[in-house]
Amino acid sequence: MPELAEVEYYRKQWEPGVGGEVVRVLTHPAARIYRDIPAAAVESGLAGRTFLASHAHGKQMLFSFSGGAWLGLHLGMSGELRTAPGGHAPAKHEHLVLDLGDQSLVFSDYRMFGCLGLDLVDDNEPPAWWRELPPQPLDPRFTKKRVKEFVWRFPRTPLKTLLLDQRGFPGIGNWMADEICWQLRIPPQTLSGSLDEARLDDVWKETRRVSREAMRVIGTDWGDLADAWLMNHRWRDGGICPRRGCRTGLVREDLRGRTTCWCPKCQG
Protein backbone atom coordinates (compact mmCIF):
# COMPACT_ATOMS: atom_id res chain seq x y z
CA MET A 1 0.00 0.00 0.00
CA PRO A 2 1.46 3.36 -0.95
CA GLU A 3 2.79 5.32 2.04
CA LEU A 4 4.06 8.89 2.14
CA ALA A 5 7.10 8.39 -0.07
CA GLU A 6 5.34 6.19 -2.62
CA VAL A 7 2.52 8.74 -2.83
CA GLU A 8 5.07 11.48 -3.46
CA TYR A 9 6.61 9.35 -6.20
CA TYR A 10 3.24 8.89 -7.91
CA ARG A 11 2.31 12.55 -7.53
CA LYS A 12 5.34 13.51 -9.57
CA GLN A 13 4.39 11.17 -12.40
CA TRP A 14 1.75 13.66 -13.58
CA GLU A 15 4.10 16.66 -13.34
CA PRO A 16 4.98 16.61 -17.07
CA GLY A 17 1.34 17.52 -17.72
CA VAL A 18 1.41 20.81 -15.78
CA GLY A 19 0.29 23.63 -18.06
CA GLY A 20 -1.68 21.31 -20.33
CA GLU A 21 -5.39 21.67 -21.07
CA VAL A 22 -7.72 18.74 -20.54
CA VAL A 23 -9.27 18.11 -23.94
CA ARG A 24 -11.03 14.88 -22.97
CA VAL A 25 -11.78 12.93 -19.78
CA LEU A 26 -12.19 9.17 -20.06
CA THR A 27 -13.59 7.07 -17.23
CA HIS A 28 -15.04 3.70 -16.33
CA PRO A 29 -18.25 4.99 -14.71
CA ALA A 30 -19.08 1.69 -12.99
CA ALA A 31 -15.70 1.47 -11.27
CA ARG A 32 -15.88 1.48 -7.49
CA ILE A 33 -13.49 4.42 -7.25
CA TYR A 34 -16.48 6.58 -8.28
CA ARG A 35 -18.44 5.69 -5.15
CA ASP A 36 -18.16 9.24 -3.74
CA ILE A 37 -18.69 11.16 -6.95
CA PRO A 38 -20.17 10.03 -10.28
CA ALA A 39 -17.75 9.71 -13.15
CA ALA A 40 -19.93 12.08 -15.20
CA ALA A 41 -19.31 14.85 -12.65
CA VAL A 42 -15.56 14.33 -12.91
CA GLU A 43 -15.77 14.37 -16.70
CA SER A 44 -17.76 17.60 -16.91
CA GLY A 45 -15.84 19.14 -13.98
CA LEU A 46 -12.39 18.78 -15.53
CA ALA A 47 -12.96 19.06 -19.29
CA GLY A 48 -11.50 22.24 -20.75
CA ARG A 49 -9.51 23.17 -17.64
CA THR A 50 -5.75 23.64 -17.40
CA PHE A 51 -3.72 21.43 -15.06
CA LEU A 52 -1.91 23.83 -12.73
CA ALA A 53 -0.14 21.99 -9.90
CA SER A 54 -0.04 18.90 -7.72
CA HIS A 55 0.36 18.36 -3.99
CA ALA A 56 0.86 15.33 -1.74
CA HIS A 57 -0.04 15.03 1.92
CA GLY A 58 0.43 11.76 3.75
CA LYS A 59 -1.43 9.20 1.67
CA GLN A 60 -3.48 11.76 -0.24
CA MET A 61 -2.93 13.83 -3.34
CA LEU A 62 -4.53 16.99 -4.65
CA PHE A 63 -4.36 18.25 -8.24
CA SER A 64 -5.39 21.80 -9.03
CA PHE A 65 -6.96 22.94 -12.26
CA SER A 66 -7.88 26.36 -13.59
CA GLY A 67 -11.13 27.93 -12.46
CA GLY A 68 -10.96 26.54 -8.92
CA ALA A 69 -11.22 22.79 -9.66
CA TRP A 70 -9.40 20.48 -7.24
CA LEU A 71 -9.13 16.76 -7.86
CA GLY A 72 -8.37 14.73 -4.72
CA LEU A 73 -6.95 11.22 -5.11
CA HIS A 74 -6.28 8.42 -2.66
CA LEU A 75 -4.35 5.47 -4.08
CA GLY A 76 -5.82 2.90 -1.69
CA MET A 77 -4.03 -0.45 -1.98
CA SER A 78 -3.01 -0.57 -5.62
CA GLY A 79 -3.53 2.85 -7.22
CA GLU A 80 -0.85 4.14 -9.59
CA LEU A 81 -0.33 7.26 -11.66
CA ARG A 82 1.58 7.50 -14.90
CA THR A 83 1.60 9.37 -18.19
CA ALA A 84 0.90 7.94 -21.62
CA PRO A 85 0.86 9.39 -25.15
CA GLY A 86 -2.02 11.73 -26.07
CA GLY A 87 -5.27 10.03 -27.05
CA HIS A 88 -4.53 7.05 -24.80
CA ALA A 89 -7.43 4.56 -24.66
CA PRO A 90 -7.99 3.40 -21.07
CA ALA A 91 -7.11 -0.23 -20.38
CA LYS A 92 -9.22 -2.36 -18.05
CA HIS A 93 -7.87 -1.00 -14.76
CA GLU A 94 -7.30 2.58 -15.95
CA HIS A 95 -10.37 4.25 -14.47
CA LEU A 96 -9.44 7.86 -15.17
CA VAL A 97 -7.54 9.23 -18.14
CA LEU A 98 -7.09 12.97 -18.66
CA ASP A 99 -6.20 13.52 -22.28
CA LEU A 100 -4.10 16.67 -22.63
CA GLY A 101 -3.66 16.34 -26.39
CA ASP A 102 0.07 15.73 -26.48
CA GLN A 103 -0.02 13.34 -23.51
CA SER A 104 -2.46 11.59 -21.18
CA LEU A 105 -2.53 11.43 -17.39
CA VAL A 106 -3.55 7.95 -16.26
CA PHE A 107 -4.89 6.72 -12.91
CA SER A 108 -5.08 2.93 -12.64
CA ASP A 109 -6.28 0.88 -9.69
CA TYR A 110 -6.95 -2.83 -10.15
CA ARG A 111 -8.16 -3.49 -6.60
CA MET A 112 -10.23 -0.29 -6.47
CA PHE A 113 -9.69 0.60 -2.84
CA GLY A 114 -8.58 4.00 -4.09
CA CYS A 115 -11.03 6.86 -4.38
CA LEU A 116 -11.31 10.34 -5.75
CA GLY A 117 -13.21 13.54 -5.20
CA LEU A 118 -13.66 16.82 -7.01
CA ASP A 119 -14.14 20.21 -5.39
CA LEU A 120 -15.18 23.23 -7.40
CA VAL A 121 -14.48 26.41 -5.44
CA ASP A 122 -14.73 30.11 -6.14
CA ASP A 123 -11.34 31.21 -4.85
CA ASN A 124 -7.88 29.81 -5.43
CA GLU A 125 -7.54 28.28 -1.97
CA PRO A 126 -7.41 24.49 -1.68
CA PRO A 127 -10.64 23.01 -0.28
CA ALA A 128 -11.13 23.13 3.48
CA TRP A 129 -10.69 19.37 4.01
CA TRP A 130 -7.20 19.62 2.57
CA ARG A 131 -6.20 22.67 4.62
CA GLU A 132 -7.34 20.93 7.78
CA LEU A 133 -5.21 17.78 7.38
CA PRO A 134 -2.89 17.18 10.35
CA PRO A 135 0.81 18.06 9.90
CA GLN A 136 3.00 15.46 8.22
CA PRO A 137 6.17 14.12 9.88
CA LEU A 138 8.45 16.49 7.96
CA ASP A 139 6.29 19.55 8.63
CA PRO A 140 7.70 21.95 11.28
CA ARG A 141 4.30 21.76 12.99
CA PHE A 142 4.88 18.04 13.61
CA THR A 143 6.48 18.70 17.00
CA LYS A 144 7.56 16.51 19.91
CA LYS A 145 4.77 18.07 21.91
CA ARG A 146 2.18 17.18 19.31
CA VAL A 147 3.35 13.56 19.16
CA LYS A 148 3.22 13.20 22.94
CA GLU A 149 -0.23 14.72 23.22
CA PHE A 150 -1.52 12.44 20.51
CA VAL A 151 0.03 9.28 21.92
CA TRP A 152 -1.16 9.98 25.44
CA ARG A 153 -4.75 10.06 24.23
CA PHE A 154 -4.48 6.33 23.46
CA PRO A 155 -2.45 4.73 26.28
CA ARG A 156 -3.91 1.25 25.71
CA THR A 157 -3.06 1.15 22.00
CA PRO A 158 0.11 -0.64 20.83
CA LEU A 159 2.73 1.76 19.48
CA LYS A 160 2.76 0.10 16.06
CA THR A 161 -1.02 0.46 15.74
CA LEU A 162 -0.87 4.10 16.78
CA LEU A 163 1.85 4.89 14.24
CA LEU A 164 -0.65 3.84 11.55
CA ASP A 165 -3.24 6.35 12.76
CA GLN A 166 -3.44 9.01 10.05
CA ARG A 167 -4.72 11.62 12.52
CA GLY A 168 -1.39 11.56 14.31
CA PHE A 169 1.06 10.22 11.76
CA PRO A 170 -0.20 11.08 8.26
CA GLY A 171 1.55 9.07 5.56
CA ILE A 172 2.96 6.41 7.87
CA GLY A 173 1.88 2.94 6.73
CA ASN A 174 2.71 -0.64 7.58
CA TRP A 175 6.34 -0.89 6.54
CA MET A 176 7.29 2.50 7.96
CA ALA A 177 5.62 1.78 11.31
CA ASP A 178 7.49 -1.53 11.62
CA GLU A 179 10.72 0.19 10.60
CA ILE A 180 10.34 2.88 13.25
CA CYS A 181 9.74 0.30 16.02
CA TRP A 182 12.67 -1.84 14.82
CA GLN A 183 15.09 1.07 14.54
CA LEU A 184 14.15 2.11 18.09
CA ARG A 185 14.31 -1.49 19.42
CA ILE A 186 10.79 -1.14 20.80
CA PRO A 187 8.49 -4.19 20.61
CA PRO A 188 5.60 -3.17 18.31
CA GLN A 189 3.06 -4.45 20.87
CA THR A 190 4.31 -2.00 23.52
CA LEU A 191 1.35 -0.11 24.91
CA SER A 192 1.79 3.56 24.13
CA GLY A 193 0.98 4.60 27.68
CA SER A 194 4.07 2.78 28.96
CA LEU A 195 6.47 4.97 26.97
CA ASP A 196 8.01 7.83 28.93
CA GLU A 197 8.70 11.31 27.57
CA ALA A 198 12.27 10.55 26.53
CA ARG A 199 11.14 7.48 24.59
CA LEU A 200 8.40 9.46 22.86
CA ASP A 201 10.98 12.05 21.85
CA ASP A 202 12.81 9.13 20.23
CA VAL A 203 9.60 8.09 18.45
CA TRP A 204 9.23 11.64 17.10
CA LYS A 205 12.83 11.76 15.94
CA GLU A 206 12.79 8.32 14.33
CA THR A 207 9.46 8.97 12.59
CA ARG A 208 11.06 12.00 10.98
CA ARG A 209 14.29 10.20 10.12
CA VAL A 210 12.50 7.24 8.48
CA SER A 211 10.20 9.66 6.62
CA ARG A 212 13.12 11.77 5.41
CA GLU A 213 15.06 8.76 4.17
CA ALA A 214 11.99 7.22 2.49
CA MET A 215 11.30 10.51 0.70
CA ARG A 216 14.92 10.80 -0.41
CA VAL A 217 15.19 7.24 -1.72
CA ILE A 218 11.65 6.22 -2.78
CA GLY A 219 10.01 9.62 -3.23
CA THR A 220 12.52 10.69 -5.87
CA ASP A 221 12.93 7.71 -8.21
CA TRP A 222 11.78 4.67 -6.22
CA GLY A 223 15.27 3.48 -5.28
CA ASP A 224 16.08 0.78 -2.73
CA LEU A 225 16.51 1.58 0.93
CA ALA A 226 19.74 0.53 2.65
CA ASP A 227 20.03 -3.21 3.17
CA ALA A 228 20.62 -2.53 6.87
CA TRP A 229 16.95 -1.52 7.16
CA LEU A 230 14.21 -3.93 8.18
CA MET A 231 12.23 -3.02 5.03
CA ASN A 232 14.37 -5.18 2.76
CA HIS A 233 13.98 -8.26 4.92
CA ARG A 234 10.47 -8.07 6.31
CA TRP A 235 8.57 -9.90 3.57
CA ARG A 236 11.06 -12.67 2.99
CA ASP A 237 10.19 -16.06 4.48
CA GLY A 238 13.04 -16.96 6.77
CA GLY A 239 14.06 -13.28 6.89
CA ILE A 240 16.95 -12.50 9.23
CA CYS A 241 17.35 -9.34 11.33
CA PRO A 242 19.81 -7.17 9.38
CA ARG A 243 21.27 -5.52 12.48
CA ARG A 244 24.99 -6.10 12.77
CA GLY A 245 25.73 -8.84 15.30
CA CYS A 246 22.07 -9.93 15.66
CA ARG A 247 21.14 -12.20 12.74
CA THR A 248 18.06 -13.49 14.59
CA GLY A 249 15.08 -14.85 12.63
CA LEU A 250 12.40 -12.19 12.18
CA VAL A 251 8.85 -12.79 13.41
CA ARG A 252 5.77 -11.92 11.33
CA GLU A 253 2.44 -11.92 13.10
CA ASP A 254 -0.88 -10.14 13.05
CA LEU A 255 -1.18 -7.15 15.38
CA ARG A 256 -4.63 -5.56 15.50
CA GLY A 257 -5.36 -6.68 11.94
CA ARG A 258 -2.06 -5.74 10.32
CA THR A 259 0.86 -8.02 9.50
CA THR A 260 3.69 -6.91 11.71
CA CYS A 261 7.36 -7.84 11.49
CA TRP A 262 9.91 -7.52 14.27
CA CYS A 263 13.11 -8.99 15.70
CA PRO A 264 12.45 -10.93 18.92
CA LYS A 265 16.01 -10.25 20.10
CA CYS A 266 16.49 -6.55 19.30
CA GLN A 267 12.91 -5.78 20.23
CA GLY A 268 12.53 -8.31 23.03
Ligand SMILES: [Zn+2]
Ligand atom coordinates in the same frame (compact mmCIF):
# COMPACT_ATOMS: atom_id res chain seq x y z
ZN1 LIG B 1 17.74 -8.18 15.73
